[in-house]
Amino acid sequence: MLPITLACAGAAALLNLWLGVRIIRIRFRDQVSIGDGGNPALAARMRAHLNFAEYTPIVLILIGLIELARGSSEWLAAAGALYVAGRIAHAIGMDGPMRARQFGTMVTLTLTGVLGLAALYLALAPAPARPIGPPAPAIGQG
Numbered sequence: 001m002l003p004i005t006l007a008c009a010g011a012a013a014l015l016n017l018w019l020g021v022r023i024i025r026i027r028f029r030d031q032v033s034i035g036d037g038g039n040p041a042l043a044a045r046m047r048a049h050l051n052f053a054e055y056t057p058i059v060l061i062l063i064g065l066i067e068l069a070r071g072s073s074e075w076l077a078a079a080g081a082l083y084v085a086g087r088i089a090h091a092i093g094m095d096g097p098m099r100a101r102q103f104g105t106m107v108t109l110t111l112t113g114v115l116g117l118a119a120l121y122l123a124l125a126p127a128p129a130r131p132i133g134p135p136a137p138a139i140g141q142g
Contacts, residue, residue, distance in 0.1 A: 004072050005064040008080035012056050015084060019049040019091055041095070048094040052087055055108050059083055062115035069122045083111050 026042045027033065036043040063080055067073075086107025093101025 002064055002067045002072075004067050004077045004080055005060065007077075008063055008084065009060055011080075011084045012060060012087075015087055015091075016049075016052060016056075019045070019052055022091070023049060044094040045091075048091040051090065055112060056087070059108075059112060059115060062112075062119050066115065066118055066122065079111055079115065082107055086111070 023042065023045045026039065026045060030037065030039055030042065032039060032042060036046055063076060067076055070076075086104040088104070089100040090104025090108065093099070093104055
């Protein structure tokens with residue numbers, strides 16, 4: 001089981017739902033069925049949703065592969081929680097407070113880079129030496 005990946009994926013699913021609902025509310029209010037209808041608030045929310053959809057798959061894949069390779073860890077859980085918080089801040093920032101959007105962007109870019117580097121390190125680091133041949137019998141057997 002990959003508990004950090006499961007938690008991050010669950011949080012991402014709920015965040016994706018929230019981002020979609022924010023778009024739907026403006027669509028109903030302003031009666032825009034396709035595109036953004038020239039509405040800047042709708043365009044901003046659509047971009048926030050699409051930006052989430054662009055980054056989240058690779059971040060979840062990296063978290064899952066790192067957890068699979070090294071097991072659960074506090075730093076990986078913190079990275080996942082920080083990613084979700086950053087994406088929430090980014091979405092809120094698209095509606096107004098520029099600092100929230102900047103924070104979300106920096107968190108996303110930084111974590112994508114850190115997780116990518118961690119994955120490369122795990123893939124390219126020398127593996128621990130393994131004995132050649134069948135495993136030795138346990139003490140008292142054989």
